[in-house]
Amino acid sequence: MMATMSAAERTLYFIGRALGRCFYRVTALGIDNLPEGGFLLLPNHISWVDAIVLQLACPRPIRYIIDQEFYRKPTLHPLLRLVGCIPIDTRHSHSAIRAATGKIAEGEIVCVFPEGRLERTGTLLRLQRGYKLIARYANAAVVPVWLDQLWGSIFSFQGGKFFRKLPKRIPYPVTVAFGKPLEADAADIATVREELLKIGEFCFSRRPSLNRHLAEPCVRGLKRRPFATAVIDGLDHSTLSRSKLLGAAIALSDYLRKEFPDERIAIVLPASKGSMVANLAVTLADKVPVDLNFTMGRAANESCCKRASLRVAISATQFMERLKDFPWPERVLKLDELMPRMKRQIFFQWMMSILLPARLLLRLLKIPKEGGHKEAVLLFTSGSTGEPKGAVISHRNVVGNVSQFRQLLDATKDDAILASLPFFHTFGSTVTLWYPIIEGVRIVTYPNPLEATKNAALIERYKLTLLLATPTFLRGYLRKVEPDKLRSLRLVITGAEKLPLELAKNFEERFKQRVFEGYGLTETSPVVSVNLPEPQSTKPGEQVQPSSRLGSVGKMAPGIAAEIRHPETGAKLSLHESGMLWLRGVNIFEGYLHDPERTGDVLQDGWLNTGDLGRFDEDGFLYIEGRLSRFSKIGGEMVPHETIEDKIVDSLDLSGRDERTVAIVGVQDEAKGEALVLLSAVDIDLAELRSKLHDAGVPNLWIPKQVQRVESIPVLASGKLDLKKCKELAENDE
8 A cells, every 4th residue: 555655655645644643533444345456436525534434444545536726726736646645627527537547547446526616505415517528538446435424513504604613522533435336438427425324324323422212412402501592382371491491391391200100101192391291201222203193083093002012191181172073091190280289399309400521410410421213202193094193203313303403404502493393293293392492592492383363473473583383384485474574584494285386476575585495204213305505605605515405305314325216116216216115314304103014015024115306406406206105007007196286286277276176086986096086165157167278288198177165174283185085075975
C-alpha cells in the first residue's frame, strides 16, 4: 500500500490519521468488501470533513476528485496536491476523467462524491452521472459507501448553518460502511441510490440509542428545560410545564404498577393534557398504552379489547358521558377523580423530577435499560378495509421514528405544534405525543380536528408554527377560517390520504401557506417521507437542493431503505419504475397482534410490503400512485380508482366543495372480473359524465358503468376514505 506513496505523503498520512482520531471515533464496517486493485468509491456527502473521516475508515490512501476552484485555493493547494487529489472542471471534465482512469488502472482508490455538493437536509441528493463515465472508461468496480451520524456535527448544515455550533461530543462517533462492489455496467443511478439507502439503513439501525426503553428518552427530554411549557389544553387553556408533566405521570405510573399487573392498559381520551399524562404514565410503568379509537363503533372496539386482553382503561367522567355505547372493560380509572387524590404524590414527584439527575431518576423509576423490539405501543388500524388489526409498535420503532422525524423537521425551541389529531391515530401518536415529549417541542391540544374555527383560534392565540393535518381537515379551514388566523405557521404538513392539488393551491392562495405532503403508515410508526421548505442559501446565486416537489410525497427519512417490486411476480424493479413499494428500517413495525397470517402477508425478511404502488425520481422524491386495494383488474388491465376520481372531480368542477363528493368502488363482475361503481354525494348524469370523460381522454375501460347516489361518502375519523363501508354501499345496491 505504502509503496505508491512518497515519504512526505506517507508522513502526512500518519500524522493526519493520528490527529483525526483525536476528534473522531470512526467505526469502519464492510472493509472486506473493498477489492484489492483499483476501484471507484461513491460516498454520500454530509459535511466538510467527509474526506478526512472516510480516509480514517479506509486502510488504503484515497485519491479524491474535487472541484478545481477549491483545489486551486492558495491555502489548500499544496496539501491537496500532496495527497494526490484530482481537480475537475465540471464544464471540461475530460482531463479529470482520464486522470481518475489512470489512477484506477495503477491500482489506486479514486473517490468521487456523486451528489456533487453538500447535503442541506441530511437526505441523499440527485446523483450526478459523471461517475458512470469514470467507471466505464476504467472498467472499474464501483463501491458505494455510507457515512453515518455526521449530520449534526459542526461541519454539517444541521440547524441551517455550517461551523457555528458546538460539537456534541469529542471524539465524535461516526460509522462508515462500505457496500459490496458493483460492476461498472450495473452501477446505474437507480441502483447506486438503492444500494446507498440500504447501507444507510444498515448504519442507522445499528445506533445503540435506538435500543433504549421509550421511557428513557421521555424522561431525559422532559428533564431538559424543566420549567418550559410542555402542553396547553386548548379547552380550558390550562398548562403543564415539562417537569409537572413528568411529576404527574410518575405519580400515576406508581399507582398503575402497584394496582394492576396487566401488560396493556387502554386509554379512551381525545387529544388532551390528561391523555398525554396517561400515555406517559403507562409507559413509565413499563406497560403498553393502547389508545382506542372511540369513533369506530362498539363492535370494532369490542374486537380490539378482546384481542389485546384489555381489562383496565383510563378515561374521564365527562368524556365517558359522551360515549353512550362504548364497551368499557372491567376497571375504568377516571382521571378527574383519581388525580386530585394524588396531589401529595404529584408534588413530591414533581420536586424529584427537578432535583434528581436523569440517570438516578431512571434507576428509581426502575426503567429497563433496553426496550428494543419489545412492544411499546399498540395501535389499532382504522379498519378501512376490514376488521381492525393491532399493529405492535416496539420501543425501537418509536425512538427510531422520532429520531428520523427530528432530522427532517429540525425544529427549534420556539416551535409549537397544534395537537388535534387523536393519539389513537399513528401520526398523532408519534408526531404530536412522543416527539414533543422527547424533543421538547411545546404543544397545544384540542380534542376535535374538524372544528377548524376553534383550532385556528388556538393557532393565532398561541402563535403556533406547525400544523399537522389531513386534507379532509384542511377543507374546513378553507371554508371557515379567516386568512390572518394562520399567520404564525411556518409549516403545514398533511398525510393519511392523497393531497388534491386543487386543495393545496386554494389553501396557499387563501392563507399564503404552502401545504407539504408526507407519507406514512401505521406499520411504519408512521413517518416515511415528507416534502419540506427549501433550505436557505448561504450566499447570493447559490443553487440549493430541492426539498419538495409537487405531486410527490417528499424524500424519505434517513435510515429507510426501499425497493420497487412487480405487484404480481415480486420481481425486483428499478427504483425509477412503477411497482409495489417495499420498505425496511428501524421504524418498521413488529407485526399484527396475535395474527401471524396477516403479519406474514406484509413482512418478509424485515421488509414491509406497503400495499402502495410507487416510484422514485432521480432526485429521490417518492411518488405514490395508489394503494393496490384501490385498483381494479378489468380485462387484464390495472385500473386506478383515485385517478378516475380526480378526472371526475375535474370534469364536473367539484373541486371547490368542502367534503369528499365521489368515490370509485370495484365490485365483482362475471364478464370482466370487476366493474366500477361510482358513489356520489351529488346528483350526476351518467351520460353527461361519460361524454366529459371521453373528451378528457379517459379510456372506456376506466369509465364507471353505474352511478349510485348516497347521502355522503363514508370517511373515517382520520379523514381517510372508509373503503369497507363504501364497498358495502356499492354491493348492497346491486
